[in-house]
Amino acid sequence: MTGAAQIAEFALRTLRDGVPDDVLAAAHLHFLDGIGVGIASATVAGNARWAAAAADGCASLLTGGTAEPGAAAMINGALIHALEYDDTHFGSVVHGSAVAAPLALAATQLARGSGGDLILAYIVAWEVAIRIGLAAPGGFQARGFQATSVGGAIGAAAAASPVLGLDHGQTVSAIGIAGGQASGTLAFLADGAGSKALNPGWAARTGIDAARLARAGMTGPASILESTFGVMNAFADGHGSLIQQLDTLGEDWLLPQAAFKLYPCCHYIHPYLEAIDQVMAEGLLPQDVLSLMAFVPPPQAPLICEPWSRRQAPLSGYDGKWGLAYCMALMLIDGRVDVASFESAPRDEVIRFARRMKWEPMQGHAFPARFEARINIETGQGEVVAKIAQVHGAPGRPIADADIHTKFLMNAGRMKDKTEAKALQTYILRLNTAPDLEEIAALLRV
Incomplete structure (x- = not known):
């Protein structure tokens, strides 16, 4: 199978069969952290105005309004990443939640799915993006690209597809379409431009749009990852250990290794x-x-x-x-x-x-x-x-769950009162049991 076919099989199986309990528990904590960071970001001068670029629709914005799902994923991803306070998987250097959280929320709201659909899609997006980053460690950055946005686009398409009801062939096409649109350079370094925050948001939007296009009949190249002009050669100068990384998808779960941030900087x-x-x-x-x-x-x-x-x-x-x-x-x-x-x-x-x-x-x-x-x-x-020797929050030096809860309440408290912030925290920590997303939509609304 091509890499895209392996990823599609993993995504469909995960949404159908679920994940181990420890992975599910880690996902709830990381999703909580990402949403809290995005809410805090929405209170920073200027950031909330980004929502004006989005047409109205059914998906929740962390600014408190709503937008068309693709636009909501893009704006929310930018908000989560803008503070440089979002989680990181070290080996791949992927900021997974800035792609996975807005993608999963918007796609599941578009599909009118459940909380369980949302959290499983979130896990798929994370796991796939990590594997892409690990297949060429440092390779994306060496060529001026952010691994988060390139690998994130692939993970986002894989995660959105089963939520939106695509079959295996359509999911492969969605991944192929997303790979053709993947981007996200480090050019912001020249003058500190704020558009760096948009890289994961654009990846999240790419995933939703690619899945919708594939569902509508557009095809994408099945060999998008490993072909001569595919993602790994174009963005990282070779596909390295891609085959080995994809062979353990769904067996070795890497999301629990991701590190939380205690400071809002690189x-x-x-x-x-x-x-x-x-x-x-x-x-x-x-x-x-x-x-x-x-x-x-x-x-x-x-x-x-x-x-x-x-x-x-x-x-x-x-x-x-x-x-x-x-x-x-x-x-x-x-x-x-x-x-x-x-x-x-x-x-x-x-x-x-x-x-x-x-x-x-x-x-x-x-x-x-x-x-x-x-x-x-x-x-x-x-x-x-x-x-x-190793930063706090990394594997081997974990941050206590209580500290993540405290960070969330501090971040959410910049926009919401204590009762509202606590209610949102309680909901997210039991997200996999929610039959629909009406409650989270209400809790995010301002």
Whole structure:
């Protein structure tokens, strides 16, 4: 079978037969986290206005309104990704919920399906996107593409198809159509443009539109993944271990390995913020810091270190989310890095502090299997060294369920009162038992 045929078989089987209990439990937590992040994003100045680009329809928007399903998936995906607060699978570097959550919600509302349909579609989109990323680790980024958006489009089409009633052949076509429309470059890095947030949203929309087109009779290439001009060759310069990755679909479940974020900035920066937090807990004060050297795995450097002058003095609050020096300075000065940290223009005092910092390549790193950090801080009393072997939230260093619940309530609480936020949390955590989506539509409505 072609890769698309294997993925289609997996998607149809999963929607029919379900998944192991531990995968289902992880999916509920990750879906909860993604929806909470999207709601918080909708309260940030400017983000809510994106909904004006969408025609009205039956699907819920995290801004509180409704839109045509494809447009809702696109806007909600952009909202979830815009804060850089959404979950990540490390090995594939895929931000799965920013594609899977809006795709599953919109497709299931379009189909008038159940909560069980929604959560299973969400799992399918995640699992497929991870496998595409793992088939060429670092390969998409090396050619200037975001693995989330390329692999996400394939996963979105696979997930939407069985929800919308497509058979195996139609699902293969939907995957082929989506692969032909996959996109999502890293060009935003040049000036910190906000359109990076749209990459997973566009992937989610691509999945819905591809499934609808396939249902209407359009065909797509069955060899979209592995052919000469297919996704893997076009976006990642080869299909690497694609066959091996797809052979274990539905046997080895990878969604539970995805990491939650505790800070709303690039995930590569998180272990450095942990290191700062660690030395501050041991008594280091901002005024003690004369200089700081960060050791960074070279594959991460283009995103969080280059050009260093801009990673010290970002062009905007949003641009600051990729500034390693700026974020470390925020943590040292404020003792926190949260949504509010990036809502205003970069602060002069933070920039001045960031300009005391330098970086060097980390030798012997284990990226992308580990997101690690090392910092050396010069103080008047000598050198302070801090190391983080693996970021909090990764496999082996899990975040407690209660902390994910707290994060959701804080995020949802930016738009909703405590009773509304708690009701939405309770509903999502039992989503697989919901006979329809009327309740979530009502809870998301403003």
